[in-house]
Amino acid sequence: MKILSVISTGNELMYGKIADRNSSFISNALFSSNIEVKYHFTTGDNIDDLKKIIQFAMANSDAIIISGGLGPTDDDMTIEALRQIFNFSINIDNHAFDKMKKVLLSLGRSFNESDHKMAEVPSGSKIIKNRLGLAPGFILEYINKLIIALPGVPVEMISMFNEEVLPFLAAKFGKIIRNNVTAKIVGMKESEINEKVKTMGVVINDCIWGITAEGGISTLTFVQDGARFNGTGILNSLKQIFNENILRNGLLLPEEELLEVLIKNRLKLSVAESCTGGLISKRITDIPGSSLAYSGGLIAYSNEMKVKILGIQEELISRHGAVSEEVAGEMALCSKKIFKTETAVSVTGIAGPGGGSSEKPAGTVFFGFAIHDEIIVFKREIIGTRERIRNHSSLVAIDFLRKHLIRKMGKPE
Numbered sequence: 001m002k003i004l005s006v007i008s009t010g011n012e013l014m015y016g017k018i019a020d021r022n023s024s025f026i027s028n029a030l031f032s033s034n035i036e037v038k039y040h041f042t043t044g045d046n047i048d049d050l051k052k053i054i055q056f057a058m059a060n061s062d063a064i065i066i067s068g069g070l071g072p073t074d075d076d077m078t079i080e081a082l083r084q085i086f087n088f089s090i091n092i093d094n095h096a097f098d099k100m101k102k103v104l105l106s107l108g109r110s111f112n113e114s115d116h117k118m119a120e121v122p123s124g125s126k127i128i129k130n131r132l133g134l135a136p137g138f139i140l141e142y143i144n145k146l147i148i149a150l151p152g153v154p155v156e157m158i159s160m161f162n163e164e165v166l167p168f169l170a171a172k173f174g175k176i177i178r179n180n181v182t183a184k185i186v187g188m189k190e191s192e193i194n195e196k197v198k199t200m201g202v203v204i205n206d207c208i209w210g211i212t213a214e215g216g217i218s219t220l221t222f223v224q225d226g227a228r229f230n231g232t233g234i235l236n237s238l239k240q241i242f243n244e245n246i247l248r249n250g251l252l253l254p255e256e257e258l259l260e261v262l263i264k265n266r267l268k269l270s271v272a273e274s275c276t277g278g279l280i281s282k283r284i285t286d287i288p289g290s291s292l293a294y295s296g297g298l299i300a301y302s303n304e305m306k307v308k309i310l311g312i313q314e315e316l317i318s319r320h321g322a323v324s325e326e327v328a329g330e331m332a333l334c335s336k337k338i339f340k341t342e343t344a345v346s347v348t349g350i351a352g353p354g355g356g357s358s359e360k361p362a363g364t365v366f367f368g369f370a371i372h373d374e375i376i377v378f379k380r381e382i383i384g385t386r387e388r389i390r391n392h393s394s395l396v397a398i399d400f401l402r403k404h405l406i407r408k409m410g411k412p413e
Contacts, residue, residue, distance in 0.1 A: 002173055004030065005039040005057035007050075009068040009078060010152055014044040021154045022067040026161065028212065032180035032223050035063070035169065045075035051085060058145055065165070068152030070135040072118040078149050079120055086142060089123045092116060096129075096136040103134065128164045132156045139168060146172070179229035183238050184247040185218040186254045186399050193218055196241045203230065203237045216395045217253070244403045248412060254395070255283045258402040260412040262293035262343070265405070270339035271297030272310055272331040274322070275349040275365060279394040295339040300331070310334040323348050323360055328368035329377040336370040343405075344370040345397050351386045365393045369401060376404070 006023045013020050020042055027037045038061065041053045050069070057064045069078030083090065097119035104111050121127055121138045128137035128148075133156040140147040148165060150157045170176050185193055190211050197209065197220065207229075209222045222234050238246055247257050262269055271280050281297040284290050300306040303322050307314050311334050312327060320326040331346035345368070352362025363383055369376040380396055382389045 002035045002062040003038045003060070004035050004063045004065065005041065005061040006037060007041045007043070007053055007057060007064060007066045008152070009043050009045065009050055009066065011044045011075065013042050013068075022150075022152065022157050025154070025158055026065055026067075029161065029166070030176075031210070031221060032178055032182075033169075033176040034178055034225075035173065035176055045069070045077055047077045047081050047084070050077055050081040054081060054085060054147075058142075058147075062144070063146035063148065063169075065148045065150065067150050067157050070118075070137070070149060070151050072115050076117065079122065082122060082140065082147065082149070086122070086140065088125075088140075090120050091123045093119050093121045093127055093136050095127075096121075096134065100134045126168070128160050130156055130160060131163070132159050137164075139165075178223050178225055179231065180221060180223045181231045181234045181238075182222075183220045183235070183242075183249070184252060185220060185242055185245050186216065186247065186395075187403075188218065188242075188245050190218060193220065193242075199241065200234075200237050203233050207234075216392055216399075244406050244411070253283070253287075254399045254402050256287055257412065258398055258405070259284065259287055259290055259293050261402065261405045261409060263289075264412050265409050267293065267343055267405075268295045268339070268341040269293055269401075270295045270335045270341040270344045272335035272344065272346040272368075273297060273299050274301055274306070274331070274347060275351045276347045276390050276394050276397075277301065279390055280345060280347065280397050283394055283398060295341050298335060298338070306331070310338070321360070323350055323364060323366060325366055325368075325377045325379065328366035329370075329375050330368070332368035332370040332377075333375060342372060343401065344368075345401055347393050347397050349382075349389070349393060351389045351393075353386060363389050365389065365396075367393075367397055367400065369404070371401075371404065 006026050008020045008023050012018050023040045030037055043049045043053055066078055069076050100118050101111055118135050121136060122140055125138040125140050130136050133151055133153055135151045137150040137160050150160050190213050193211055204222060207222045207224045212219045235249060251257050273280055278299050284294050298309055300310050303317050306312045310331055312330050316326055328346050328348050332344045335346060336344035347367055349365030350356045350360060350362050356362035363381050365380050365382055367378055382392050
């Protein structure tokens with residue numbers, strides 16, 4: 001087992017202006033490997049602090065990944081800190097330099113001497129190309145230690161890590177992926193998932209396992225060395241205890257499985273959205289091939305548009321309010337009729353932070369479903385920010401329809 005330290009650098013991290021996504025990504029990416037991420041360090045743009053952390057990490061790790069501090073400004077200090085430790089000379093990566101010059105000129109920006117710093121790399125290092133940005137990364141080998149430096153911009157760092165760092169680590173340390181199984185669980189709290197996993201007993205004996213949750217979807221990962229690993233047994237047990245809450249193996253999102261069920265059963269779906277503002281439609285159409293099952297959607301945000309576009313009766317809104325079971329059900333039914341689909345989903349609610357009342361506080365959301373000749377309506381009270389209420393509402397709508405159709409028609413294989 002190799003030990004790795006992750007160092008994230010930048011004053012913006014220390015000030016809390018942005019979150020450190022890079023450390024969590026790297027740790028998650030290596031969770032199922034024979035490389036253990038043992039330390040996370042975060043430091044500002046102070047060269048002495050950075051040097052101390054690098055030296056500590058070197059003494060306690062086999063490899064270090066540094067994200068941030070590669071760029072043209074005075075506060076980009078990663079290369080200089082490493083130079084003072086290892087005493088190397090600095091070269092210009094011609095590929096990065098030419099790309100940077102071309103990009104700057106195409107944007108009508110001047111090119112000055114300080115921009116050269118963006119293309120600097122240590123002499124003798126292995127260059128990591130930055131396909132999505134300008135600053136290259138690099139790998140230094142010092143005795144039996146690895147120092148890997150990557151830009152701090154998450155989208156650039158993730159691309160470079162996946163495309164070049166992981167293959168390099170595999171070549172350097174041999175097979176790095178350990179026996180593992182991953183499952184996606186939707187619609188359950190982490191504590192509930194934890195209790196169910198504990199009932200699996202000997203099936204997961206000697207496994208390292210963990211739960212991570214994001215956006216209402218939990219990822220369960222089981223890792224084990226050696227021939228005793230029973231991946232098929234673990235997956236079969238998970239299917240039994242989580243039933244419809246578990247996504248089919250290989251899927252990442254409930255909307256993927258919903259589309260599979262719709263397509264398998266030759267069903268079309270339409271959507272009528274109010275408080276979610278198109279998020280349900282976006283989630284579905286983000287999936288390639290969604291046109292095979294998704295007919296279309298309408299965003300009827302104001303009461304006027306609910307009447308004019310969807311055809312809701314004004315009297316119904318006046319009597320019950322736009323945020324109500326009655327209106328949610330009618331929205332789904334009207335969408336189904338307009339698009340001539342077999343299934344339809346609607347959402348109407350109060351995303352907040354204002355606009356609520358004692359009877360219907362912010363976070364009150366009604367969901368409507370028209371499935372063949374069946375109308376289903378229910379209410380949820382969702383706690384959180386406006387963004388969370390909207391995002392979670394889109395998940396609830398998609399996941400309820402997914403589970404309902406699976407109960408009626410079975411899980412796609």
